[in-house]
Amino acid sequence: MKFYFAGAIRGGREKLDVFIKINELLNNHGEVLDKHVANPNVFELEKNITLEERYTRDIEWIKECDILVAEVSTPSLGVGYEISYAESLGKRIICVYDKDIKISAMIGGNNHLELIEYSDINDLLTKLENKL
Amino acid sequence: MKFYFAGAIRGGREKLDVFIKINELLNNHGEVLDKHVANPNVFELEKNITLEERYTRDIEWIKECDILVAEVSTPSLGVGYEISYAESLGKRIICVYDKDIKISAMIGGNNHLELIEYSDINDLLTKLENKL
Numbered sequence: 001m002k003f004y005f006a007g008a009i010r011g012g013r014e015k016l017d018v019f020i021k022i023n024e025l026l027n028n029h030g031e032v033l034d035k036h037v038a039n040p041n042v043f044e045l046e047k048n049i050t051l052e053e054r055y056t057r058d059i060e061w062i063k064e065c066d067i068l069v070a071e072v073s074t075p076s077l078g079v080g081y082e083i084s085y086a087e088s089l090g091k092r093i094i095c096v097y098d099k100d101i102k103i104s105a106m107i108g109g110n111n112h113l114e115l116i117e118y119s120d121i122n123d124l125l126t127k128l129e130n131k132l
Numbered sequence: 133m134k135f136y137f138a139g140a141i142r143g144g145r146e147k148l149d150v151f152i153k154i155n156e157l158l159n160n161h162g163e164v165l166d167k168h169v170a171n172p173n174v175f176e177l178e179k180n181i182t183l184e185e186r187y188t189r190d191i192e193w194i195k196e197c198d199i200l201v202a203e204v205s206t207p208s209l210g211v212g213y214e215i216s217y218a219e220s221l222g223k224r225i226i227c228v229y230d231k232d233i234k235i236s237a238m239i240g241g242n243n244h245l246e247l248i249e250y251s252d253i254n255d256l257l258t259k260l261e262n263k264l
Binding site for chain 1: 140141142143144182183184185186187188190204206207208209210211212213214215216217220234235236237238239240241242243
């Protein structure tokens with residue numbers, strides 16, 4: 001199983017600990033294609049790659065994946081873009097978010113997406129495991 | 133000419149003054165379908181509309197518009213989603229952003245989009261007017 005993990009980079013890294021745990025779980029079920037998103041040194045890793053190269057690479061990974069898993073607690077243009085792009089390809093999409101945030105209507109009101117609202121990291125990992 | 137204006141709502145309202153000026157300019161060239169986005173009272177206006185109703189309404193407006201204009205200085209899941217959705221329909225898309233922000237690769241590296249980087253509101257309005 002190939003996964004694309006969508007998580008905020010420039011939008012904010014507040015949920016990095018959650019990103020890392022999700023990626024560990026996904027790696028038990030297959031391969032995360034875009035490993036850099038949950039890497040604490042993402043800015044250093046990506047500094048010599050142009051925006052155009054990143055865009056093209058990420059689009060190819062979305063095309064290649066079986067499931068896109070997105071952490072949507074943090075506002076992010078890239079994550080929103082990637083969800084819609086994956087949806088246009090008919091991919092399975094799972095969006096997870098902290099119960100204390102107000103979710104965007106384009107995510108929370110979109111019944112093409114599978115949503116997981118979580119109270120803490122253990123709750124999230126249990127619910128995500130049950131989906132896979 | 134019909135416009136869809138994409139701007140952060142739950143992502144943050146820091147650029148509301150810019151949203152309002154963009155909407156004034158667009159109204160000189162036609163009609164902005166989603167007038168609520170640049171309304172200071174958007175949360176009050178939308179409080180009795182479910183997420184599903186908002187999603188369906190906004191998607192219909194994107195289908196109806198000739199041009200989507202997005203302010204992308206503020207991270208936003210909804211704005212990212214809307215840009216990709218409009219792109220999948222072959223719509224013309226203009227993204228404007230403050231020169232002091234670091235733009236997402238999914239926007240800045242995407243050559244389907246027309247980008248306007250601005251230094252201040254007058255610079256933005258001049259450049260946007262020239263595109264229309």
